[in-house]
Amino acid sequence: MATLKIENLTKVYPNGVKALDNVSIEISNGMFGLLGPNGAGKSSLMRTLATLQEADSGTAFLNDIDILNNPLELRKVLGYLPQEFGVYPKITAEQLLDHIAILKGITNSKERKELVNYLLQKVNLYEQRGKSVKGFSGGMKQRVGIAQALIGSPQLIIVDEPTAGLDPGERNRFHNLLADVGQEVVIILSTHIVDDVRELCSNMAIMNKGQIVYNGTPSNVLQELKGKVWQKSIARNQVEEYQKNYQVISDKMVAGNPLIHVLSESNPGNGFEQVEPNLEDVFFTKINN
C-alpha cells in the first residue's frame, strides 16, 4: 500500500508564471490520471515529483520518503517516463536498458540480464535488442521508454504522454502492462487523451493554470454532468452564433459539419438532443470555468 501526499506545492518561474499554485493532493495505489491542457502545470508537477525540479514551497511525501528533501531515496523507488524520451546514439536497446537497470541498483548481472530480456519481450523488442535505438521508429523508442520505466520494482511510476505515437494494438498492450503493475504501486499518468484515463484510471485530477480544478473518480465527475450535456449538428457558419447564445463546451467536426456540445440544466430545445456526458465534456467544462 503506497500513498503519495502532496501539500501546498508551489512553483513560480522567474518570468512570473505560476506553474504550481498551492497544489495539494493525495494519491494512493492504482492508476491516477492527470488531465490538463498544455501549460497547465502537469509537467512541472511530474518533474517535481520525479525529483527533477525544485519547488519553491510545499511538501511531497511518498509514504515516509520526503521527496523534496531526500531525492536520492525517492529515486530508488521511482519509475519515470518523460514526455520526450530519447536515446543515446550508437547504443543498442539492450545496452541502454542494462545501463538503466544498473543505475536502479540491480547490480547482480545475471538477474539484470533476465530482467532486461523479460522487459524487451514484454514491449516486443526482443528481436531488435542488438540494434542501435537511434534508428528505431517513434513507437519503438516509446516502448523502450516504457520498458525502462518498469525496471526494478518502483513504488511510484510517473508516465508523461506514454501512448503518444503508439498504434492501437501497442496502446492496448501498454494499458494491460500498466494495469498489471498498478495493483500495488502509485502510477501517475499524465495525458491529453481522455480515453486513456477513462479506460485505465480509478482516480483522476484535472489541472489548469497550476491548480487542481477537479480531483475525484471519473464516474463521480461524469455523474455531475449527467443530463446536462446536449449536442447538435450545425452548419459551419453558425458556430459563432451558437457560441453567443449557448454555453458551448466543445465543437468538433463530424462528417464535415460541426457537432457542438452545450451545457444546460434543461433542454435547450432548438433541435438539441441529450447525450451521455463523456470525460471530454468534463475536461472542457472544468477548464473553461
Add this chain to the structure above:
Amino acid sequence: MFKEFFIKEITTALKRPMIYIFLLIITLMVFGAVVSDNIVIGGTIGNVYKNAPHVITNYAAILSIFGLMIATAFFNNAALRDYENEFNEILFSTPIKKSVYFFGRFFGALVLSTIPLLGVFIGFWLGSIIGPAAGWLDAERIGPFYAASFINNYLLFILPNMFFAGAIIFAMANKWKSTVISFVGTLIIIIGYIVSGTLLSDIENEVIGALTDTFGIRAYSIDSKYFTPIEKNTISVGFNGLLLYNRLIWSAIGILILLVSYFAFSFKEKQKKAKAEKIQPKTFTQFSLPTVSFSFNTSSQFTFFFSFLKINLLSILKSTTFKILFVFSAIILIANLQGGFEYFGLQSYPITYNMIDVISGVSAIFVIIILVFFSGELIWRDRASHINEVIDATPHFSMTSLLSKVVSLVVVTSLINLFLIIISIFYQLFSGYTNLEIGLYTMDFIYNSLPKYITWSLILIFIQVAINNKYLGYFISIIFLFLLDIVFLMLEIETNMIKVGATPSMTYSDMNEFGPALTGVLWFHAYWFLFGLLFLFLAGLFWIRGVAGDFKNRLQSAKKHLSAKYIAMISVVFIAWLGVGSVVYYNTQILNKYKTSKELEKLQADYEKTYKKYENITLPKITDATYIIDIYPESRDVKAYIGIRLKNKSTEPIDSLHFTIDRKWNQKIHIKNAELVLNDEKFDYLIYKLNKPLMPNENLNLVVQSSYITNGFENEVSDLIIAENGTFFNNYNILPNLGYSEGMELSDKHTRKKYDLAEKKRMPELENPCGSNCMKNYLTNGTADWVNVETFISTSDNQLAIAPGSLLKEWKENGRNYYHYKSDHPSQNFYSFMSAEYQVARKKWNGIDIEVYYDKKHPYNIDMMLDAIEKSLDYFTKNFGPYYHKQARIIEFPRYSSFAQAFPGTMPYSESLGFITNLEDAEKNNVIDAIIAHEMGHQWWAHQVIGATMQGSTMLSESFAEYSSLMVMKKSVNDPIKMKNFLKYDMSRYLRGRSSEVEKELPLYKVENQGHIHYGKGSIIMYALQDFIGEQKVNAALKGFLEEYRYKEPPYPTSLDFLKHLEPQVPDSLKYLITDWFKEITLYDFRLKEASYKKQNNKYEVTLNVDAYKLKADTIGNETKVKLNDWVDIGVYADKDEKKLIYKQRVKFDKENLSFTFSTDSLPVKAAIDPLQILIERVYSDNTKSLEEKK
C-alpha cells in the same frame, strides 16, 4: 532574388551579437600585440616597425587560421539554419531558384566571415595611435601605413582563405546536415595546413610546402624570407611570387568544391531511414517482472560508475568525430616523423626521445580538441538525446556520473596517446631501429601526459557544468587553454602555481634521463590534480539533475547535496591541496626564490647604472689557476676551491680589486693583506682594497671558494649544467667575474630606452691603429691572456670527470674517482669541466691522443668522429701549423643545449647534434665531419690566435674555423657539387639572418659576433675566395697571420691585420674582391634569360643570354646598383638534377646584358650562371635554365 538572400543573410547576422564579439576579440588581440612588448607575432623586432606592412601581412595571414572558427559558424549557419528550424520543407516548396538560394546564402556568409578579420586592421590602426599616446610604446616604433597593406591583405589572405574554407564547410554542411561534421571540415583544413608545414622543414622542398599551404602563409614567408628590415617596413604584399600561384591554386580548388556542392545540392529531402519493424504475434500474458535484488551501497556506486563509463566510451569511440581525429592524428604524426629532426638535410636515428618529442607535439593539439569537444559532449549528451530526465531520476550520486565523464576523457586521450606510441614504434621498426625503449614511452606518458589529461579533464568538466551552456562552455574552455597563457605572459607572471596544469618544463635526455625537473614536475602534478578534484566536487554540487532552474534554484539544490559526508570529503581534498601547495610554494618561492624577468631586467639596468663607472679600471690578469673540484652528481652538488694567480700587466700600480660574484655559486673570495671595502649584496659587487698596491709585473694569489648546492625543487630548473649524469660547466660558471661584468648589461635598444640607458654598441668599433681595445681579446675580455691550468677533480665512482690538459694521475678514494689534469700549453682562460658515465673510444695520431667520450646509448658515429679529428689534424697541421695539446677530446653532454663548443684541446658536443645523426647515406652531407672539423679548426682559430674585443674579431675565429672545416670536407668529398649542396645552407643562413637584423648589417670584416655573418656569410666568402685565388694562397695568408700572432701577449690582432696578410696573396685583377666581399655588403643578381644549343658535327654549340646586376647594400638593406666588372662562372650540366657539371668557365661580366657562346662535347641539358653558387644572391632559381635545341 539573389540580392534578397544575400542581403538577408548579412542583415540577420548584423542584428546578432556574435559578429561583433568576434570582431572585438580579433581587434583586441591585435591591439594587444601592437602595444605590448611581450607578445611577438610576425617578426616585429629591431628596426622593423610594429605596424610594418610585413607584420600586418603576417597577422592577417595567421589570424585567418583563427578566422576558420568564425567561418565555420557563419557558413554552417547559412547552410543549416532552415533545416534546424525545420523550415526547409516550407521554404523549398516555394518557387525559389536553387542557384539564388545556394549562392545568396554562400556569398552572404562569405562577406560575414571576413568582417571580424577586419579587426586586424582596426587593431593595428588603434594600436599605433593609442600605443604611443598612452606611453606604452615608443613613437619611433610606428611607421607609416600603406593603403596597399590593407587592400592587398584583404584580397590575398582574408577573402581567399574564407572563401576556400567556406566552400568546404558549406559543402560538408549541405551534404551531411550536421554541425559536428562541419566542425570536422574545419579540422580537416587545419590538419591539411599542418601536414603541408612538415614539408617546409628542409629547403629542398620548400616550394611544395609553399604551394600546398591552404592559407598562403608559408608561400608568403618564403617569398619574404630574405627581406631586409627596410623592405619589411615599406613593401606591402603584392600579387606576385609563390603567393600568387598559391592563391590561384586554392581559389580554383575552392570554386571547384563550391560547384560540385552546388550540383549535388537539392531541395528534395532524403527519405529518412527508419528500421522496419517485424510484426510479431501479440500475446497478452500476465505481466510479472522477474524478482531481482537491489543494492544501494558504496560498492554499487562503483558498479554505476563502470556502467556510465562503458556507455560514455561506447558512444565516444563509435562517434565519427573521434574516428576522424584518430586517423588524422596518425597522419600528422607520420608526416612529422618523415620530415622531422633534420639538420643540413640529414635525419637523426629515430631514437625514442625524438619520437616522444614528436608525439607530444602532435598529441597536444588532438588532446586539446578532444578534451574541449568531448567534455561538452559528455555533459550535454543526455540532454541532447532527451534521456537526461530518465538518467537523472536514477539513484546515483552526481559525483559518480561526473567522475565517469572525467575518466572517460582521460581514457580517450590516453588511447590517442597510446595509438601514437604504437605508430611510432612501428615507424622505428620500419626504419630498422630496434632499441624500442617501451619503458621510456611509458614513463614519459605517466610523467608528462597522463597527469595533465586528468587535471584538464577535471577542470573542463567543471567549466561545462558551471557555465551550463554548451557553446559558451566551449568558448570558456578554449580561452582557458590558450588565452590564459597569453594573459600570464602579458602580466609577466612566471610561477607555475597559478597556471592551471603547468609544471616546470622537463626535457628527456638519453644521458640524464628525466633529469632534475622530475621531482618538481611530480609535485606540481599532485598540486593540480588535487585542485582539479576540488573543482569536480564543486561541479558535483552544481550538476543539474532534471530541469535547470535559475541561479537561486541551483544554489538551493547544491545546498541539498551538501551533506556532512560531502563536506568532509571536500575538506580532505582541500587540506591535501593546501598541504601539497605549501610544499610547492616553499620549494619554488622560498627555498629557491627566483627573480622574474622583469626584476632581472631592472637589476641589470641598475647594475649598469651603479657600476658602469668601474668598467675601465685597471685590474690584474689571471695567469695561473689551480682547481680542486668535487662533483656530487647524485645530489647535484659541486664544491670547488680555486687558487688564482693574478699579475699586474699594466704600467701602473693597482690598489684595489673588483669582483662581480654569482650568488647561486656561493662564491667566497680570500685575499691576504686586503680589506673588503664594498660588499653590495644587491648587485653582488665586491671591492677589496689592497693594503699594499700591486706594482707592475707583481703577482698576487687569491683563493676562491665556490659551491653549487641543490635544495628541493624549483619553479623552473635554473641550472641544467649540474646533472645527475652529464655535468658540464666552465670556468666562468664557478669563478667570480673580475671587475665590472659588461655581459650583464641589457642589450636590446628598446629595453634600454625603457630604463633611460643609451643605446649600446654590440662591439667597439674597428680601429686602426688599435688602442686599448686591442689589449683584451673578445673571449676573456681583458681578464686574462694565456693561462696555465691544473685541476684536481673528483666525482662519484661510476662516473668519469674531465678537465683541461693531460691526465697525470687517477685514483680512487672514499668510493669516489679522482683525477689530476694539467694543461700542456698556456691557453685561453676558457675551459670546461665535465662528469658523466662515459664510454671512451681512443686513437693515436702522431703522438696525440684522440678521444671520444660518449654515452653507451649512442655508439653509432664514434669511429667517424675519431676519423674526423684525424683528418682535421692532418690538414691543419700541414697547412696552418702545429697543434700544441697532447690530446683532442670530444665529449658528449646532455641535449639541454644543442651546440658543440671548442675549449683548448676539448670539444664538448651535444648528444642531440651528431651522436644520433644517421650518416649511413654516403651521398648526403656529413655533418659530423663538418662540425668536428669546425671545432678542431678553433684549436688554431681562437685558441692559438684570437681577435681583440672589436668588430670583425669573430671572423678571425668563426669564419676561419668554418673555412678550415670546408677545406677538410672539400678534400674528403672531392666533389664541388656536394660542396655546393652543403654551402646552400650557409647561404640561406646568411640571407635569412640579415632579414631579421635588429640594428644594422655590417660587412664581414666588421662582424659583431653574429652567427649569420661569421658562419653563414664567412663560409661562402672564404670558400669563394679559395675558388678564385686558390686554396694554397688562402692558406698561406692564414698561416702568415697565425705565425705573426700565435700565443702572443697583447696587443691582439684585428680583421685588418688579417687583410694585410691576405692582400699580397690576391692578384691585382681580383683585388676588388677584398673590398666587395670583406669590406662592403655586395649582392649579385643574375638571370639566365635564354639558353640554347645547336648541334654541329659532334659538338654542341651553347648560347646563353644573361642579365647581370651587382648591388651594394647599406646597413638597413637599401640596395644600389653599381657598375659590373666581375668574374663569374658560367656552366652547363649534362643532367636535369644539376649533378654532372660538364662545362665551367670563369668569364668577365662587364655589362648588364651579356651573351656567351661556347661548345661542349656531350649533350648539354641545363645551363647555369654561377653553377657552384659561390656568389651571394637572393634569388638563385632564375640562374639556371634547361637548354633548348635550335636547328
